[in-house]
Amino acid sequence: MTQTNHSSQDVQEMVAQADTGARNPSGLPGRILWLVPLCWSLFQLWYASPLPFVFDIGILNDTEARSIHLMFAIFLAFTAYPAMKNSPRDRIPFIDWILALAGSFSAAYIYLFYTELAGRSGAPTQVDIIVAVIGMVLLLEATRRALGPPLMCVAAVFLLYTFAGPYMPDVIAHKGASLNKAMSHLWLTTEGVFGVALGVSTSFVFLFVLFGAMLERAGAGAYFIKVAFSLLGHMRGGPAKAAVVASGLSGLVSGSSIANVVTTGTFTIPLMKRVGFPGTKAGAVEVAASTNGQLTPPIMGAAAFLMVEYVGISYVEVIKAAILPALISYIALLYIVHLEACKAGMQGLPRRHTPTWLQSIFSFSSTIVALGILSALVYYGVGWTKDVFGSAATTIVGVALLLVYVALLKVSAKYADQAPEIDEQLTEVPDPGPTVKSGLHFLLPIVVLVWCLTVERFSPGLSAFWATVFMIFILITQRPLMALINKQNDVTQQAKAGFVDLAESLVSGARNMIGIGVATAAAGTVVGVVTLTGIGLVMTDFVEFISGGSIFLMLLFTAVISLILGMGLPTTANYIVVSTLMAPVVVTLGAQHGLIIPLIAVHLFVFYFGILADDTPPVGLAAFAAAAIAKSDPIRTGIQGFTYDIRTAILPFMFVFNTQLLLIGIDTWWHLALTIFSAIVAMLIFSAATQGWWFTKNKWWETVLLLVLTFTFFRPGFWWDMVYPPKVVSPGIEIAQITQQLNVGESLELLVSGETLDGDHVEKVVRLPFDENAQTADDRIASTGLMLRQEDQRMIVDMVEFGSPAEAAGIDFDWEIESVIEELPRPMKEWVFVPASLILLLLAWNQRRRIRREKLSA
Numbered sequence: 001m002t003q004t005n006h007s008s009q010d011v012q013e014m015v016a017q018a019d020t021g022a023r024n025p026s027g028l029p030g031r032i033l034w035l036v037p038l039c040w041s042l043f044q045l046w047y048a049s050p051l052p053f054v055f056d057i058g059i060l061n062d063t064e065a066r067s068i069h070l071m072f073a074i075f076l077a078f079t080a081y082p083a084m085k086n087s088p089r090d091r092i093p094f095i096d097w098i099l100a101l102a103g104s105f106s107a108a109y110i111y112l113f114y115t116e117l118a119g120r121s122g123a124p125t126q127v128d129i130i131v132a133v134i135g136m137v138l139l140l141e142a143t144r145r146a147l148g149p150p151l152m153c154v155a156a157v158f159l160l161y162t163f164a165g166p167y168m169p170d171v172i173a174h175k176g177a178s179l180n181k182a183m184s185h186l187w188l189t190t191e192g193v194f195g196v197a198l199g200v201s202t203s204f205v206f207l208f209v210l211f212g213a214m215l216e217r218a219g220a221g222a223y224f225i226k227v228a229f230s231l232l233g234h235m236r237g238g239p240a241k242a243a244v245v246a247s248g249l250s251g252l253v254s255g256s257s258i259a260n261v262v263t264t265g266t267f268t269i270p271l272m273k274r275v276g277f278p279g280t281k282a283g284a285v286e287v288a289a290s291t292n293g294q295l296t297p298p299i300m301g302a303a304a305f306l307m308v309e310y311v312g313i314s315y316v317e318v319i320k321a322a323i324l325p326a327l328i329s330y331i332a333l334l335y336i337v338h339l340e341a342c343k344a345g346m347q348g349l350p351r352r353h354t355p356t357w358l359q360s361i362f363s364f365s366s367t368i369v370a371l372g373i374l375s376a377l378v379y380y381g382v383g384w385t386k387d388v389f390g391s392a393a394t395t396i397v398g399v400a401l402l403l404v405y406v407a408l409l410k411v412s413a414k415y416a417d418q419a420p421e422i423d424e425q426l427t428e429v430p431d432p433g434p435t436v437k438s439g440l441h442f443l444l445p446i447v448v449l450v451w452c453l454t455v456e457r458f459s460p461g462l463s464a465f466w467a468t469v470f471m472i473f474i475l476i477t478q479r480p481l482m483a484l485i486n487k488q489n490d491v492t493q494q495a496k497a498g499f500v501d502l503a504e505s506l507v508s509g510a511r512n513m514i515g516i517g518v519a520t521a522a523a524g525t526v527v528g529v530v531t532l533t534g535i536g537l538v539m540t541d542f543v544e545f546i547s548g549g550s551i552f553l554m555l556l557f558t559a560v561i562s563l564i565l566g567m568g569l570p571t572t573a574n575y576i577v578v579s580t581l582m583a584p585v586v587v588t589l590g591a592q593h594g595l596i597i598p599l600i601a602v603h604l605f606v607f608y609f610g611i612l613a614d615d616t617p618p619v620g621l622a623a624f625a626a627a628a629i630a631k632s633d634p635i636r637t638g639i640q641g642f643t644y645d646i647r648t649a650i651l652p653f654m655f656v657f658n659t660q661l662l663l664i665g666i667d668t669w670w671h672l673a674l675t676i677f678s679a680i681v682a683m684l685i686f687s688a689a690t691q692g693w694w695f696t697k698n699k700w701w702e703t704v705l706l707l708v709l710t711f712t713f714f715r716p717g718f719w720w721d722m723v724y725p726p727k728v729v730s731p732g733i734e735i736a737q738i739t740q741q742l743n744v745g746e747s748l749e750l751l752v753s754g755e756t757l758d759g760d761h762v763e764k765v766v767r768l769p770f771d772e773n774a775q776t777a778d779d780r781i782a783s784t785g786l787m788l789r790q791e792d793q794r795m796i797v798d799m800v801e802f803g804s805p806a807e808a809a810g811i812d813f814d815w816e817i818e819s820v821i822e823e824l825p826r827p828m829k830e831w832v833f834v835p836a837s838l839i840l841l842l843l844a845w846n847q848r849r850r851i852r853r854e855k856l857s858a
Contacts, residue, residue: 023080029092033079037510038503040072044206044510048465060111062203066194067111069202070139072510073517074103077142080514103142106135106187110194117188124184132187133179136525139193143522146515151573154565155522158529165533171542174533185532192528196309197520197576204305205520205572206513207464213509214471215445216263217501218478223439224249225264226430233429237341238348239271240285241334247289248296248330259512260290261625269629276346280633283626284640285340288333291622291641292648294571294611295326303575303607305460310579311599315460316453321600321662324679325608325651332647332683339691351429401444401470408441409478413485441478445471475502516572523576530580540585544592551595555605555653558582562609574610579603591764596749601659605652612645646690647683654682654714661714674830682713685840695847696854702843709843712836720829728824732795732817735788739770739820740777748784749822754797754815765821766809788817 025033046052052059060068078100079092087093109131110117117128124132136159144152162182165174177185186192190199215221228246232238246264265286272282297304297319307318340346415437448470452463479494479501488494529535547553562578583602590597623638630637655661660675688694689706698706712719717726729751730738739748748770753763771783781788785804789796795817800806 023089025091034507037507040510041210041506048207048461062199063190064111064114066198066202067108070107070521071104073514074107074142075100076514077146077518081145103138106131124188129180129183132183135187139521142518146518147570151522155525158526162529172538177532186525186528191531193521193524195524195527197524200305200309201517201520204460205516207468209512210509211464211468214505217505218475220442221250221263223442226435230430230432230435234348234351236348237337237346239268239275240337243268243286244289244333247293250293258622258625260293261286261622265626265629276344279630280636280640283630283632283637284644285337287622287626287641288644291611292329297322307603311603324661328679328683329648331680332687335684335687336644339693343693349429405441405444409481410485411437412439412441413482519570519573523573526577527580539581540588543585544589551590551593554589559609562606571610575607578606596765596767597656598659601656601662605656608652647686658715678713678833682710686710696851709836709840716829716832719832724826728822729819732819735795735817735820736777739780744772750817751819752811752815753818754812768805
């Protein structure tokens, strides 16, 4: 793949600075900088594998593994990243070696002296505190080198807040903490640096990043791009549509928006410019597509794995919630590109062979049917083997997988030469058939990953481990097997090249993790300060004061914080910081104002706006990378990219108020289909409104009407609630009668009020599930954890059972059950789509009529 001469070096330098480290020394330092990442990858594979338990050697607990993980990250941050812009890139200064060794020792201190530290928990020695202080300072410097000043400054501000609490304004003041207490909490426990965020990086994220690096090295990234071009390159603005799909597929390979821009943008941007896109818009399309790559399950950067820990749901549930917003976001971007092409009268690249409509329909339908049959065979066929063969099923499935791999590799080898390289000099679209067949074996590792996650229900870490093991096998075998299949004489040479690919992918995967490793550790500092000082409770009052109790203003405030922090922080660190501070606040204030917001919806809300910051001027690094390739102004490219991403910005607001977009509360297949269809229609309408063009240029009233219809399709309940009230409120003393009438699976929704431990009066709505086996009203109420007593016309909480749903909802004794809230039977809210669809059809008819009238008058 060729690259544009003028911008290639600048762009690659930008990626190195952001993702892998800009240093590339020669000699012994170069070999060390190659060997250490290799050892890091091997350590992570060992830790994730069952081998330590099989051989009863090298068994590590979570804290020890996090310590070693951070040790590698800090060592590489000081050796791979220069201290300043003018620091040497071809050698590592002596002072950096000293800092790398001191930082890595401080990180490894918990592992090296784990037993001693456990014996004196809460009573650190002077040496412990000195090591903790040195480690904290060097972690901040490593963060600055790998990620720039913003995250370092955020962590430093929170550290300053820890010690300066008594001198702060009253609204955020606290009693402060001593150096011993703060450093012990942040460095010597799992509440701070070595907390959940670093644990997720250690257990899950590393393996997924390594899996992506292996896919890329094997050629899967280039394969996905070729497939996208062969399928879409001939359409209006085809290269731009191919760039969108290729970037979405690259989200499987890379969690970095900057690397995604460079991987696909190097040739998609010149091709977009060739078919008529201005440089600014060509770069912006690539930026919007690449930043959204982090929305795409199953990897989603690192945030998906953090959500598993923070929200307390399974990884499959996170993927389920994230899949529809990601899908409609990409469909909308494809439509925006189409509208841009229509406005400018663009065409796509010519096809090598132009099929008839009948051939195209047959090819598309047969592909869909074949995929459906194949999915059914895999799902039900393998499930059948587990029932019949028991423990031997794994071996049988493994052998079948190898046979399928060899068969697909044989197909790929046959068509590999027929799938041309795609570069910016491409003059015609390659044939889809040979292109798709040239790399079918690359789909198998993804099938293994998804199978382990969704069917076997393995943990994300173990699923990634087995998918990575399969990728290791592919890297070692695909070259020599292809040489054998094609009857070439260089089988031995190809086998050696396979092992080189494996080693280089292990190294590149580890170097891609440096920034994530130090980012999760530095963000852990913020989490530790929040738990140490109690600022999280203060934030609730602060945000409620600023928003005036308005849920929408509160969400807007949260979005702005995420955008501002995200301008300088990587998405993962931004998500950790903002979700730690704001997610509990949004849920709490929502409950106080009668809106029960699922925690996953709030976490996805924060995550989405953190991603949008990657193309937000003036800092958006992805926009700078795209502008360097497009030879356009980076600020204008970033602004244009953000206008394309407005479609992504409205989604979080919509799924907070309509959680069906996260596939929550959907019971039937037709309800699922209706939800997906309405969401896609809503996003397409919104794209047409923001672009000012549907079938032709919109009039102002048409744009306004399209925006109203967008809101209607996204949130039909808003209008339906005006016609049919959704709930009825009854006095709290009627709780027994209402609870008795509830169906199994329904929850008890209550308005409760009382005083907190701080003496504040709180009023909020809670939803309590009851035991399915409980029959009587008293048994059902007891199963929620509530013991009640009636005083006159008031229902008072007498006791709350420890570990019960009532305790988890924050109810305390002596609180009052003010009201019981019941869902009213009413027609489904989706009936609103009928008049909305009619208005939409009339609007389409009006625009088509205007086009015909303009043609006649021309």
